[in-house]
Amino acid sequence: xxxxxxxxxxxxxGLGAAMAQxxxxxxxDNLMRAQAKSLYTVMLxxxxxxxxxxxxxxxxxxxxxxxxxxxxxxxxxxNPKEDVVNATYGSSQKIWQNKADFDSKVPPVIKxxxxxxxxxxxxxxxxxxxxxxxxxxxxxHETYRLKxx
Numbered sequence: 013x014x015x016x017x018x019x020x021x022x023x024x025x026g027l028g029a030a031m032a033q034x035x036x037x038x039x040x041d042n043l044m045r046a047q048a049k050s051l052y053t054v055m056l057x058x059x060x061x062x063x064x065x066x067x068x069x070x071x072x073x074x075x076x077x078x079x080x081x082x083x084x085x086x087x088x089x090x091n092p093k094e095d096v097v098n099a100t101y102g103s104s105q106k107i108w109q110n111k112a113d114f115d116s117k118v119p120p121v122i123k124x125x126x127x128x129x130x131x132x133x134x135x136x137x138x139x140x141x142x143x144x145x146x147x148x149x150x151x152x153h154e155t156y157r158l159k160x161x
Contacts, residue, residue: 037092041099043080050076051146059139070132077145078125085115095160102158117152124148 050073057063058070088107095102107114128141 033092033094034096036090037094037096037103040087040092040103041096041101043083043087044101047077047080047149050074051142051149055138055142056146059135059142061135065135065138067133070138074125074129074132074141078122078129081118081121081125084118088114095158100159100161102160104156104158107156114152114156117148117156120151121145121148 054063054069054073058065088103091105091108092103093105124145124147128144132138132141
């Protein structure tokens with residue numbers, strides 16, 4: 013009886029740890045997806061003419077990025093050691109092997125957002141802003157993002 017209880021407890025503890033790891037990975041993935049929605053689904057599509065220019069949508073996308081980008085170091089503080097199930101992109105283990113470098117990629121993105129804030133008035137200025145922000149984002153993606161599929 014004692015062995016059954018101990019074995020059950022050990023299995024539940026292991027299952028709980030695995031679920032916690034997946035929750036961390038999902039939180040990280042959700043942050044990146046929200047930022048991607050603002051940058052790519054709103055801003056990029058407008059620059060390409062795939063959706064009409066909408067100042068309110070641009071302002072909301074920029075506000076979302078301004079609020080969420082500074083949270084990246086905290087959201088990626090813990091290494092989940094696994095990716096989100098069925099995700100297209102994942103986090104490289106290099107993040108936690110060189111966390112200081114990873115974290116150093118965030119301030120340039122924050123600065124890029126601040127530099128363009130209030131300057132986007134039309135598609136042409138949106139294109140300049142998109143290129144600036146996306147360029148700063150890609151400094152991190154090149155090293156720390158993995159294509160899984």
